Amino acid sequence: MKTYEIAVIPGDGIGLEVTPAAVKVLQAAGQKHGFALSTTEYPWGCDYFVEHGRMMPPDGLELLRASDAILLGAVGRPDVPDHISLWGLLIPIRRAFRQYVNLRPVRLWPGIPSPLRHATPETVDMVIVRENNEGEYSEIGGRLHQGTEDELAVQEAIFTRKGTDRIIEFACKLALIRSQRICSATKSNGIIHTMPFWDERFAHATANHPDLEAEQVLIDALCAALVLTPQRFDVIVASNLFGDILSDLAAAIAGSIGIAPSANLNPEKDFPSMFEPVHGSAPDIAGQGIANPIGAIWSGAQMLEHLGETAAANDVLANLESLLANDGPRTRDLGGTATTADVIDALTPSFANA
DSSP: OEEEEEEEEEESTTHHHHHHHHHHHHHHHHHHHTEEEEEEEOOOSHHHHHHHSSSSOTTHHHHHHTSSEEEEEEOOBTTBOHHHHIIIIIHHHHHHTTOOEEEEEEEOOTTOOOSSTTOOTTTOEEEEEEEOSSBTOOSOEEEESTTSTTOEEEEOOBOOHHHHHHHHHHHHHHHHHTTSEEEEEEOTTTSTTHHHHHHHHHHHHHHTOTTSEEEEEEHHHHHHHHHHOGGGOSEEEEOHHHHHHHHHHHHHHTTOGGGOEEEEEOTTOSSOEEEEESSOOOTTTTTSSOOOOHHHHHHHHHHHHHTTOHHHHHHHHHHHHHHHHTTOOOOGGGTOOOOHHHHHHHHGGGGOOO
C-alpha cells in the first residue's frame, strides 16, 4: 500500500477543529482506494507565536520539506497582528516551496442556496487561478518618519516575466481541459506599468492557444460581472491581490466561505504543495465544535488529486455533493444546526470498502 507523508498544521481557532475532521475523511477515502496518509502534526501558528515569539521554529521549512504535501487549517488570533501571522508562516511556506499557483475552485453545490436569486449549480462553476509568489504582495517598500505629520509608506508591486508567464500559462492549460474560456483580471486603465505588462503577457500566452476564447476585464467591472452574470466565467487568472479578492467574492456567491477550498501548488512537484480552506480562524466560534469542515475537506480532495489519487479525490467530492443535495447535516453558516462532528459522522461511512 502506498503511503503519503502529510505535514499537518492545524493552526489556530477553528483550524484546530476542521483539520483533524478533514484528515479523518481523507484517511477513510485512502483506506477505500488503497493508499494511506501518514500525518505529522506541527503545532505552529499564533498560539505558538505568543509562546515562542515566532510563528514556527527556525527549522520549520526544513521539517516540512520532506513531506509529500502540507495540510493547513487556519491562522489568526485577535491579539496577533495579521501581518505577523501571514508573513511568519503562510507566505514563507508559499515562497520557499515555489507554490506559485493558488488554485481556488468555486461551485454552487446542489442544495446550497446562493445569495444570488437566479444562481444555480449550472451557472456558478469556475476556477480562480491566482498568482501566489509576487505581484502586489511583495516585501519591497517601507515607512519613513513614522509617527510624524511627514509620515509616508511605500509598497512596491513586483511583476516578473517569468512569474507572470508561468501563472498565465497554467491557467491557459486548465482552460483548455475545461470550457476553453479564460478571463484575465486587469486594471491597466489606472495602474500604468504593471497591469499593461500583465495584459501584454496574457495576449502573448493566449496567442499560443488559438482554441481559447480569451477576454480581459477591468477588476471593478469583473467584480460586478461575477455577481450579475457568474455563468460568463470559467477560468479566471489574476494577480496576487486581485485573485485574493475575487476568490472571496466568488465564495460568497457560492453560498458560504466556509465551504471554499484552496491549493498552493508547486506544479512541477519539486517541493511539497500546501492545501488550506479559504476561511480564517473564526475566533468567535472557535472551540464550540460548530465550524464547517467542508472547506477543509474539499482542500484535502485537491491534495489527493495533486498526489495522483484522482479516483479518491472524486469520491470525496461526490460524497460531499450527495451530503448537501440530500439534506445531510449542515452547520450554521449553511442554515443548519449540525456540529462539525455531525458532518464527519455522516461522511465517513460513505467510504466503507465495498
